[in-house]
Amino acid sequence: MSLVPGDVVRAAAVGSLAVGIVALGGVAGALFLLVLGGVLVPRFLGLPTALDLCFGSSLLLAAWASQLGWYEAVPWLDLLVHAVCTGLVAAVGVIIMVRGQALEAGALPGRARVGLAATTMGVGALSAIVWELGEWVGHTYLDEGIDVGYTDTIADLAFGLFGAMLTGVVLAVRDPAWRLGRDA
Template sequence: MAEIAIATPATPPVAKTANAIAKAALVMLLALALLYPDQSHLRDKAAGMRAVGYPIVSFAVPLLWWTLWRDRMSFPWLPDLLITITCFTDILGNRMDLYDTIVWFDDWIHFMNTGLLAAAIILLSLPHTSGLGRCVERALAVGATGAIAWELAEYFAFISRTSQRSFVYGDTLGDLALGVSGALVAGILVHRLWRRGLLVAT
């Protein structure tokens, strides 16, 4: 089981504001997606599952902190923001139709969002004195698990019902590789920021 770090990274005020704005915007975009799925470019793309799953994910840290961690650590603003961004960027990308109009956007989202999620879990579950090997190990565990879970969710949500499902195998492998690569980069980056004192304990 992952350890909960006693101290959390110092967070600039802008991260707190960005966190609140991202959460509010996410809820608004999800409501619009349910009301107007065509305008949100989410028809047949599991809008309902996103409307349920994304709030659960983006509000998980506040709930866990309030019920389990508040006596041991200050609120982890930065990890919470990173997790919220992973949900917000996906729903915003669909709303702006970036997945269908920018050929590399889907690849970038798989790389970036898995990396952000891995960074958040590292910040939440490891002390800032952890070595590179431990950071990379945690990042790969989170990245591989998250990437596989996302591909399974995509398959059962809408890929399994499309007539082109026999052609998505290569795309799935590419998404898995990008997700794991993003997590690896995140693990190395968090470790380096810790070593340079740019992410310091409060």
């Protein structure tokens, strides 16, 4: 396998894991281990370069923003990250479904495009819920410093759903090349 631009992000994730474990502690190490697992997905799937870079970079940014206190310093950043990351996770999830033939990969007529957008939004909604459950588990069992609460959770879910909705629209109107994993 030859190197691709996303491998720079993956190398940064490996470095972040080392820093997390050695300098920041076990919770940070676990977070960066999750990020490393996430940034490997596009590589194994051979996703388009732009999606690979955006997906991996957003996961890495989300983790570092948490560790460096950026969410407290810039309150709207948390919502932006939830929108962007959830949208990108939804895109990758839908591509996995297409490649696994759980969704049709051919040319899509109008109604099928609406279905694709709705499916993307559903995948994003599910990933947003899992993310929030992860935050709650982290807060409850690992580190009370992880910000949870009704308002935070609802806002995170709303912005995640918004990001997934935008992604669904983009995937539904875009050329079918994304479904085949080619750079377009």
